[in-house]
Amino acid sequence: MAKRILVLNGPNLNMLGTREPGIYGAHTLGDVQALCETTGQELxxxxxxxQSNHEGELVTWIQEAQSSADAILIxxxxxxxxxxxxxDALKAVGLPxxxxxxxNIHQREPFRHHSYVSAVAVGVICGFGIAGYRLSLMALAEKLS
Structure with missing residues (x-):
């Protein structure tokens, strides 16, 4: 049976391709989804x-993942x-x-240098554009094998 990965995207990522392309690139969220689905099939x-712009909705999806996913990419x-x-939600569900x-959040404004999520993540990939999603899925597949 295939391992199930919940891929969550937070606020403003629905604006990819038009929002600050000099920072975030020209790819759309649809491109990211296609990359994740293709990579998922390969692995x-x-x-x-x-994707959600609402913190509470993301928290609910994370909680639901406890019974519907094997890992979370966020x-x-x-x-x-x-x-x-x-x-707290990621920590509570206990999934990778x-x-x-x-x-690269560490090359940007100082307030972006700290991530509350990093403390509960098995790994962090930043600065590689949408390829970071592919790299993260590869790492999670290895972690789950």
Whole structure:
């Protein structure tokens, strides 16, 4: 049976391709989803891909993942730097978590250098654009094998 990966995307990622392409690139969220689905097929993973601008909805999906997923890949976006709620939900479900960011958050504004999610993630990939999703899925597949 295929391992199930919940891929979560936080606020403003629905604006990919038009929002600050100099930082986030020209790819759309649809491109990211297609990459994740193709990579999932190659690795024998089942991908559940979602995006929300609402912190509470992300928390609910994380909680539901406890019974419906084997791991979580999350780009918490701005919630990386502010959400104790997402941190607590990820910690509570006890699943392997990979954190991904399109840009290198450590080369940006100082407030972006800290992520509450990193403390509960098995790994963090940032700065490689949408390829970071592929790298994260590969790492999670290895972790789950």
């Amino acid at each position: 024998g993973l089942s991908i559940d891909f979602r 780009n918490p976006a701005a919630y990386s730097h502010t959400s104790v709620a997402i941190h 978590v990979a954190e991904v960011h399109l840009s």
